Amino acid sequence: MKATDFAKIVGALVVIASTSVLAKPVDVSGSAAVGASSMSEKSGKAADKKLRRAVLHALAKSPDLDAQQVISARVSAGAVTLTGWVSSAGQIGKAGEIAASVPGVKAVNNKLGVTIPR
Numbered sequence: 001m002k003a004t005d006f007a008k009i010v011g012a013l014v015v016i017a018s019t020s021v022l023a024k025p026v027d028v029s030g031s032a033a034v035g036a037s038s039m040s041e042k043s044g045k046a047a048d049k050k051l052r053r054a055v056l057h058a059l060a061k062s063p064d065l066d067a068q069q070v071i072s073a074r075v076s077a078g079a080v081t082l083t084g085w086v087s088s089a090g091q092i093g094k095a096g097e098i099a100a101s102v103p104g105v106k107a108v109n110n111k112l113g114v115t116i117p118r
Contacts, residue, residue, distance in 0.1 A: 047078075048075040048076060048077070051102070052075040052080075054103075054104070055098075058102050059073075059095060059099065062094070062098050064091075064094050065086070065095060066086065066088075066091065068087065069085070069087070071084040071112065077106070078105060079106055080099050080108050081108075081109040082099055083112065084113075085114070086113075088114060092112045092114065095110065096108050096112075
């Protein structure tokens with residue numbers, strides 16, 4: 001293995017590990033009371049689905065992200081989890097910033113990784 005290949009792998013692992021440190025904690029103190037009606041659960045799921053679409057749209061239209069990115073988003077009670085792969089470490093943070101800027105996002109857990117070119 002070439003030293004440059006090894007350095008790229010180690011760099012990617014450091015970036016992946018550091019994204020966990022950047023994740024914002026989710027505030028669950030305002031969660032729904034136990035025994036809430038199924039209507040509120042349905043409206044919560046609908047709100048999460050709408051928020052997920054808004055986050056993915058914001059990521060897709062951003063000129064700061066490479067169009068070849070593979071980014072998925074999951075949303076639960078306004079907390080967004082980003083997963084997938086981007087082409088550089090800088091784009092990990094940028095994707096998290098974009099997601100956090102979407103109205104309604106309460107927290108972002110950024111689990112993106114950097115692809116290593118072959």
